[in-house]
Amino acid sequence: xxxxxxxxxxxxxxxxxxxxxxxxxxxxxxxxxxxxxxxxxxxxxxxxxxxxxxxxxxxxxxxxxxxxxxxxxxxxxxxxxxxxxxxxxxxxxxxxxxxxxxxxxxxxxxxxxxxxxxxxxxxxxxxxxxxxxxxx
Numbered sequence: 001x002x003x004x005x006x007x008x009x010x011x012x013x014x015x016x017x018x019x020x021x022x023x024x025x026x027x028x029x030x031x032x033x034x035x036x037x038x039x040x041x042x043x044x045x046x047x048x049x050x051x052x053x054x055x056x057x058x059x060x061x062x063x064x065x066x067x068x069x070x071x072x073x074x075x076x077x078x079x080x081x082x083x084x085x086x087x088x089x090x091x092x093x094x095x096x097x098x099x100x101x102x103x104x105x106x107x108x109x110x111x112x113x114x115x116x117x118x119x120x121x122x123x124x125x126x127x128x129x130x131x132x133x134x135x136x
Contacts, residue, residue, distance in 0.1 A: 024106065025091065027114040033077075034134055037084045038063060072096055073126070093128040103128060 025033075036044075045064040065078040073095035080088040093106060103123055110119055110130055122129040 024109045027116070030089070030113070030117060030132060033079065033089055034086045036079065036086050038081055041079055041086075072099065072102060087133065089132045091130040091132070093130075095126040095128075098126045 042062075042064050045066045063079075063081070065076055067074055067076040073093060076090075076092045076094075078090040078092070079086045080090070091110075095102060106128055107121055107123060110121065110132075113119060113132075116135055118133045118135040120131045
């Protein structure tokens with residue numbers, strides 16, 4: 001659990017970092033996310049919910065999602081579980097204004113990730129929906 005705490009604190013610790021300094025999720029981060037079970041994930045989100053820039057969102061299945069607010073919008077990370085293991089991760093960006101440079105920065109980053117991950121994108125106006133699965 002300590003690894004994921006450090007990961008999220010490093011990634012989403014500030015609401016004021018500039019576009020050039022966004023620390024987007026990389027392959028190592030994804031490996032950590034995929035190695036979670038429901039209990040570890042929920043414990044981490046509950047801990048991070050105490051930060052001003054982060055909050056938990058829950059659904060009907062008692063699973064928490066992590067929403068982090070930054071200067072230009074927010075990002076929500078939603079894991080999908082099968083047999084208590086993460087099989088897919090949804091990273092959902094909601095931008096305050098349509099900034100094509102920021103959208104391109106985010107999309108280009110995820111397109112360059114390791115071939116071990118299958119990634120699908122959907123970008124409409126100020127919203128970017130990214131679905132990531134492990135490719136076997």
